[in-house]
Amino acid sequence: MRVVLFTGKGGVGKTTSAAATAVRAARAGSDTLVVSTDRAHSLADALGLPVGAGPTPVETGLWAQQVDSQARFEEYWGTLRDYLTMLLKHGGLTGVAAEELVVPPGLDDLFALFAVHAEARSGRFDTLVVDCAPTAETLRLLTLPDVLGWYTDRLIPVHRRLSGVARPVLGRDLGALLPDDGVLAAVSRLRHALADVRDLLIDPATTAVRLVLTPEAVVLAEARRTFTALALYGFVVDGVVVNRVIPDGDDPWRAGWAAAQQARLAEARDSFAGVPLRTVPYLPSEPVGPDALAALADALYGDEDPIAAVPVEPPLRLVGDAVLSVALPLADRSDVVLSRVADDLVLTVAGRRRLLALPEVLKRRTVAGASLQDGRLEVRFLE
Ligand SMILES: Nc1ncnc2c1ncn2[C@@H]1O[C@H](COP(=O)(O)OP(=O)(O)OP(=O)(O)O)[C@@H](O)[C@H]1O
Numbered sequence: 001m002r003v004v005l006f007t008g009k010g011g012v013g014k015t016t017s018a019a020a021t022a023v024r025a026a027r028a029g030s031d032t033l034v035v036s037t038d039r040a041h042s043l044a045d046a047l048g049l050p051v052g053a054g055p056t057p058v059e060t061g062l063w064a065q066q067v068d069s070q071a072r073f074e075e076y077w078g079t080l081r082d083y084l085t086m087l088l089k090h091g092g093l094t095g096v097a098a099e100e101l102v103v104p105p106g107l108d109d110l111f112a113l114f115a116v117h118a119e120a121r122s123g124r125f126d127t128l129v130v131d132c133a134p135t136a137e138t139l140r141l142l143t144l145p146d147v148l149g150w151y152t153d154r155l156i157p158v159h160r161r162l163s164g165v166a167r168p169v170l171g172r173d174l175g176a177l178l179p180d181d182g183v184l185a186a187v188s189r190l191r192h193a194l195a196d197v198r199d200l201l202i203d204p205a206t207t208a209v210r211l212v213l214t215p216e217a218v219v220l221a222e223a224r225r226t227f228t229a230l231a232l233y234g235f236v237v238d239g240v241v242v243n244r245v246i247p248d249g250d251d252p253w254r255a256g257w258a259a260a261q262q263a264r265l266a267e268a269r270d271s272f273a274g275v276p277l278r279t280v281p282y283l284p285s286e287p288v289g290p291d292a293l294a295a296l297a298d299a300l301y302g303d304e305d306p307i308a309a310v311p312v313e314p315p316l317r318l319v320g321d322a323v324l325s326v327a328l329p330l331a332d333r334s335d336v337v338l339s340r341v342a343d344d345l346v347l348t349v350a351g352r353r354r355l356l357a358l359p360e361v362l363k364r365r366t367v368a369g370a371s372l373q374d375g376r377l378e379v380r381f382l383e
């Protein structure tokens with residue numbers, strides 16, 4: 001059983017890459033489900049066929065599903081939403097502003113991943129290909145179990161002790177603001193469900209993430225940040241897809257774009273060192289339908305198996321909160337030069353430049369020193 005997630009900035013070709021990978025996997029004999037967590041019906045557009053809220057047959061060995069996360073949203077967030085709404089109302093906040101506050105962005109997509117988890121556990125398919133939300137925000141929300149755990153571990157005992165005493169002391173009005181057992185149970189249920197989903201998605205034996213980008217400066221910068229975030233959250237990024245690469249040509253307009261893109265492509269190779277990078281040309285028309293997607297997959301994967309697990313050394317790790325450990329296999333101490341440009345760490349290893357977006361927590365700190373041990377560079381930051 002393999003799960004392959006495609007993520008990246010809006011419009012770069014996530015749905016297309018996911019659908020193409022799924023078509024290729026299915027035609028190679030693996031029972032494959034391609035799932036979109038996107039509310040727009042883009043999977044149906046890419047496949048050129050209607051796609052339902054459950055696994056919908058596409059061709060031999062291939063099913064597609066457009067997840068409707070509403071039911072799970074209600075099941076897991078309904079109680080919390082009502083509680084938070086009540087709290088905000090008590091503070092005088094109602095209407096649209098309150099509604100926005102009680103439903104954090106990315107939550108829909110997060111609940112859509114619950115459906116992916118359910119399909120994975122069902123064992124019905126050999127391969128699940130997931131067309132994920134436009135950013136890593138959703139995957140970042142999977143760290144929520146830790147946060148919720150922190151609260152529930154501290155809140156529930158305090159709450160148990162307090163509620164007998166505090167409710168009468170606070171009076172009926174304020175006492176009602178304390179979360180009741182139903183709310184605490186909902187937090188705990190959500191926490192465990194999220195932890196299950198996260199365990200599946202960061203399990204290197206099962207799941208890999210592929211980052212999709214186009215060779216443009218802004219897109220690449222965001223992809224680098226996403227790469228850092230995913231690595232730190234423990235996701236295995238086992239491939240980078242650079243889509244819509246303009247082939248070189250005679251006319252000056254096209255040659256200009258091709259040259260600019262080649263420069264970005266070189267930068268992309270420096271940014272995701274150690275992770276296989278594949279390219280897809282800018283096709284003369286939109287790749288729609290299984291056959292066009294299969295042709296795109298041929299350009300993307302050549303003879304390779306699109307879902308094989310590639311062993312990847314974790315590229316980044318935070319050690320405590322002031323040391324960033326970067327995988328640098330084969331590097332020699334005298335080979336490594338470290339510098340910093342804005343929010344990026346620039347590593348030059350044997351003359352090859354590598355750019356790494358710094359994690360949020362380290363952006364405001366100064367580099368204090370670095371050492372190379374067992375194939376990893378430990379960069380220390382001032383506290
Ligand atoms: N290599 C390519 N050549 C030409 N057209 C492409 C290529 N890849 C994708 N497209 C087209 O670009 C458009 C955007 O692609 P796609 O929908 O896959 O992007 P996305 O990242 O899923 O977007 P969103 O963030 O909106 O979900 C689609 O119309 C698709 O057919």
Ligand SMILES: [Mg+2]
Binds near residue numbers: 014038131
């Ligand atoms: Mg899409």
